[in-house]
Amino acid sequence: MKIGLGIGITGGGTLHEAIRAIQRAEEQGFAAAWLPNIFGLDAIITLAVAGRETDRIELGTFVVPTYPRHPAALAQQALTASDAARGRFTLGIGLSHQVVIEGMFGLDYSRPVRHMREYLQVLVPLLEGKPVQFRGEEYRVQAQISIPGAPRPSVVVAALGPQMLKVAGRLADGTATWMGGPGYLRDRAIPLIREAAAAAGRPAPRVVSGFPVAVTDQPQAARESAAKVFAVYGTLPSYRAVLDVEGAATPADVAIVGSAEEVEAQVRNLAAIGVTDFNASPFPVEGDPGAVGRTIELLASLARQGV
Template identity: 80%
Template sequence: MRIGIGIGITGGESLGDVIRHIQRAEENGFDSVWLPNIFGLDAITTVALAGRETSRIELGTFVVPTYPRHPVAMAQQALTASAAAGGRFCLGIGLSHRVVIEGMFGLDYSKPLRHMREYLSVLVPLVEGRAVQFRGEEFRVQAQLTVAGAPRPQVVVAALGPQMLKLAGRLADGTATWMGGLAYLRDTAIPSIRAAAEAAGRPAPRVVSGFPVAVTADKERARESAAKIFAVYGTLPSYRAVLDVEGAAGPADVAILGSEAEVTAQLRALAAAGVTDFNASPFPVEGDPGAVGRTIEFLAGLRRNGEVEA
């Protein structure tokens, strides 16, 4: 299992600070960095710039909402970022949420599965360098892109429910999950997307799973901090559904917390379940000012020593 780190999940950092975090992640030996696209920096632009300032680490988005960007525009951005990063870019996309797409952007969120199916039908051929002639209910596209020096980026979809997981298995390179714990991943998400990919004759999918993480001696305090910091995710229907599948009361119940040995055991369980890429989001623990730095240092050590394998 590859070990990566999420940067900017809480927002508020400058472009220069985020790029420096990415450079440090590369220096620390992480396999990948993953940037959210919420209401701050544009994630694709940021990783494209970071691609010019790094040489090895994979740079991914986790994730860019599809509705505000036409799939041709998304493909053009993704190919440009891939060129900037020398082929080290992974495009993570997702639907976002009704409260954002309808409530904030004023767009129609009534048929999310159809939207993503049509979106991928346009996006994937374009990033593969193929011409597209597509006529659907939402998109009617005739287009082709030529971006010199742009290797094909992988495309992973934030898929949580069973139908979206099957769609991602058939049409994309994998999935990006958040707030799905071990039981959900092992028993629901991974078997579903693997079966869909196999039925479609596609390679085994990537499973990029994001978790709040804290290496700390005070698990109860860490749990309380996680409950506060990530509270909003327990109120959004798509995340609430996977938390319910997991039997979790809230985001704190799926956070990875505890001593070095406890965190290592939890990561090994995820690897055994079939998670291919771990996306760690270290978070501050009230009363433990060294928690974030300690967590980053420990995870970097696990990666360098190869102590978490599938």
């Protein structure tokens, strides 16, 4: 399992700060840096810049919402970023949420599974340099993107429910999960996406799983801090559904917290159940100012060792 570091999930920053954080992650030995695309920096542009400022680390979006960007436009951006990063760019995409797509952007969110299925049928061939002639219910596209020498990026889809996991398995390279605990991953997500990929004759899918993480000797304080920092995720229907599968009352219940030994054991358990890429988001613990530093130190050590 590759161990990556989530950059900026607990708060925004400047472009310079994000690039420097990614450079530090590379220096520390992390396999990947994952950047969210919420209401701050554009993740693809940021990672394209980071691709010119780093040498080894994988650079992935976690994740870019599909609705605001036509798949041809996203393919063009992703291939440009892949070229800038010399093949180290991974495109994570997702639906976002109804409250954002309809409530903020004024777009139709009524058929999300159909939307993602058609989106991938346009996006993936364009990333592969193929001409696309597609006529669906939502997209009607005749296009081709040509960026000589730009490697085709890996595509992972934020897929939590069964239908989306099946779409991701059939049409993408894997999934990106957030707030799905080990039970949900082991018993639902991983078997479903593997079965769908196998049925489509595709390679075993990547499972990029994000978790809040804190190495601390104050686990109760860490849970309380996680409950505050990540509270919004317990209110969004897609995350609420996977928390319910896990039997988790709040996002704090799926956070990975404890001593260095306890956190390491939980990370190794994720590798054992089939997670291929771990996206760790260290978060501050009230009353324990050293928690973030210890968390990054442990995770960087595990990344260098290989899990």
